[in-house]
Structures are given as structure tokens and as C-alpha cells.
Amino acid sequence: MRKFCCSMIRIMSSSQPIGIFDSGVGGLSVLRAMRQLMPGENVVFFGDQRHVPYGPRPLEQVRTFSEGITRFLLDEGSKLIVLACNTASAAALGHLRQTFPNVKFVGMEPAVKPAAETTHTGVVGVLATPATFQGALYASVVERFTTGVQILQNTCPGLVQQIEKGDLEGTETRRILESALHPMLEKNIDTVVLACTHFPFVIPLIRRICGDSVRVIDPAPAVARQAQRLIEAQGQVNNGDRGRVRFYTSGDEAAVESLLLNLLGEAGRVEPLKWVGEERLVRR
Numbered sequence: 225m226r227k228f229c230c231s232m233i234r235i236m237s238s239s240q241p242i243g244i245f246d247s248g249v250g251g252l253s254v255l256r257a258m259r260q261l262m263p264g265e266n267v268v269f270f271g272d273q274r275h276v277p278y279g280p281r282p283l284e285q286v287r288t289f290s291e292g293i294t295r296f297l298l299d300e301g302s303k304l305i306v307l308a309c310n311t312a313s314a315a316a317l318g319h320l321r322q323t324f325p326n327v328k329f330v331g332m333e334p335a336v337k338p339a340a341e342t343t344h345t346g347v348v349g350v351l352a353t354p355a356t357f358q359g360a361l362y363a364s365v366v367e368r369f370t371t372g373v374q375i376l377q378n379t380c381p382g383l384v385q386q387i388e389k390g391d392l393e394g395t396e397t398r399r400i401l402e403s404a405l406h407p408m409l410e411k412n413i414d415t416v417v418l419a420c421t422h423f424p425f426v427i428p429l430i431r432r433i434c435g436d437s438v439r440v441i442d443p444a445p446a447v448a449r450q451a452q453r454l455i456e457a458q459g460q461v462n463n464g465d466r467g468r469v470r471f472y473t474s475g476d477e478a479a480v481e482s483l484l485l486n487l488l489g490e491a492g493r494v495e496p497l498k499w500v501g502e503e504r505l506v507r508r
């Protein structure tokens with residue numbers, strides 16, 4: 225029955241929100257880019273702090289979470305769903321497009337193509353979660369776009385958790401990044417691709433470790449432009465002054481609230497949701 229409802233034709237209006245989700249605060253790096261580009265759009269943002277980090281989890285489990293979150297965001301009236309999470313995109317983007325054929329989705333694709341096109345040294349570093357590296361999406365972009373380029377990978381264990389705590393500069397955060405980046409710098413990388421949406425928040429630290437000659441690619445602005453193109457193509461641009469953002473978490477709402485100003489640049493109230501099993505989100 226539920227499947228039937230979601231595949232029915234949905235009548236849309238431009239004031240309906242864009243639904244955005246991530247395992248946690250990483251999605252705010254994408255939301256930040258979207259707010260700059262499309263300030264009039266209303267947004268429903270969900271961070272799955274109950275289950276963060278997604279990166280070490282099996283892809284099937286992340287797919288189940290992503291479907292439950294999508295159902296919640298559609299129930300909230302979302303006109304477009306943005307998977308502001310490389311791991312969820314790797315695990316679930318294809319599945320969600322099949323399950324909800326009338327819904328438009330935007331996902332994250334590791335930006336190895338622009339990196340491979342512009343590298344001078346021919347060596348590119350990619351930082352992502354284990355699940356993203358395991359997914360077919362990553363294998364496919366590497367195979368299609370990186371001929372003749374050496375790709376070095378690192379999963380930065382513990383970095384997502386540091387960023388969830390709001391620790392963007394501390395000793396442990398620096399240690400994790402140095403142990404990922406120093407071996408890459410020794411092999412002469414000139415580009416670092418951030419293939420996890422949490423990582424743009426540590427770009428200042430990455431720059432201090434790598435120096436100015438290394439280019440850091442944050443895909444958030446390109447993803448925001450893709451979302452804008454889809455909304456324009458659907459004739460659903462909301463031209464208000466400042467759209468409203470409703471924030472939800474499955475974790476500690478006060479903890480998330482305390483990070484918003486620093487990470488997103490705007491404050492807000494965060495409302496709690498609760499998982500029923502691994503498949504359904506309800507209000508607490």
C-alpha cells in the first residue's frame with residue numbers, strides 16, 4: 225500500500241521543501257552550498273545521528289536507512305530529495321530511483337573526474353568512507369575517468385566522529401588527517417578529492433597540512449547547481465526571500481543545535497525523530 229501511494233502522481237507546488245539527508249552533520253556542507261545558491265527554497269534536513277557513522281556499515285543496511293528516511297522526507301512534502309551523503313549515494317541511489325520512480329533524486333558522486341582532468345602530477349588523493357570505496361559508483365567513476373592517473377585512497381578512520389563532535393582543529397583531528405595525507409604528499413599528489421560530505425568542514429586544516437599548491441575539491445557547489453537545474457526543469461523554483469529550514473535528527477537534538485551556527489552559518493531549532501526498527505522514522 226505504501227509503495228503504491230509513493231508511486232502515484234504527486235502534485236507539486238514550488239513552496240514545497242527540498243528534502244536533504246546525511247548520516248549526520250556532513251549534509252550541512254551541501255545545505256550550506258544550496259542556501260547560497262537557492263536562498264528562497266524551503267528545506268527539510270535530516271541527520272541520522274542515531275546511526276552515524278554510516279561508512280563502516282554494510283551497504284544493505286545503509287540502503288534500508290536511506291529508504292526509511294526518503295519515505296519520511298516525502299511525507300513532509302519534499303519536491304526533490306538530495307542524498308547529501310556519499311555513503312548513502314553509493315548504497316542506495318539506484319535503489320531509491322527504482323523504488324520511487326516519480327521522485328527526483330540528487331546524489332553525491334566522488335569528484336575524481338574533475339581531479340583527473342586537471343592534475344599536473346598525475347597523482348590524486350581521495351578521502352572517503354569504507355562503504356563509498358566499496359560501492360559500484362566509485363568503481364565506475366574510477367574506471368571511466370582516471371586512465372593514466374594514479375589514485376591514492378584513505379578512509380580517515382575516526383574523522384567523521386571528530387566532526388560530529390564539532391572538533392575541526394584539535395590534536396586528534398589533525399593526527400587523523402596527517403596520517404592520511406602525509407603518505408599521499410610523499411607520493412606527490414596535487415589534488416585531494418573530498419568524497420565524504422563531512423570533510424569540507426576540515427578544509428582549513430587540510431590546507432595547512434598540504435599547503436597552497438594542493439587543490440582540494442569539495443563537490444557541494446556542483447551538487448547544489450544540479451539540484452537547482454532539476455528544480456528549474458520541473459518549474460518549481462521558490463522565489464521567496466529566505467526559505468525556511470526544518471532540522472530533524474535521530475540523535476541528540478541539543479548537540480546538533482549547538483553545531484549549526486559554526487557549520488552552517490545559521491542557527492535553528494532541531495526536532496527529534498525516532499527509528500522504529502531500521503525502516504521507519506516517527507516523531508518522538
Ligand code: DGL
Pocket residue numbers: 246247248250251276277278279280308309310311312353356384419420421422
Ligand atoms: N557524510 C557521509 C558521506 O558523505 C557519511 C559519513 C559517515 O557517516 O560515515 O559519506
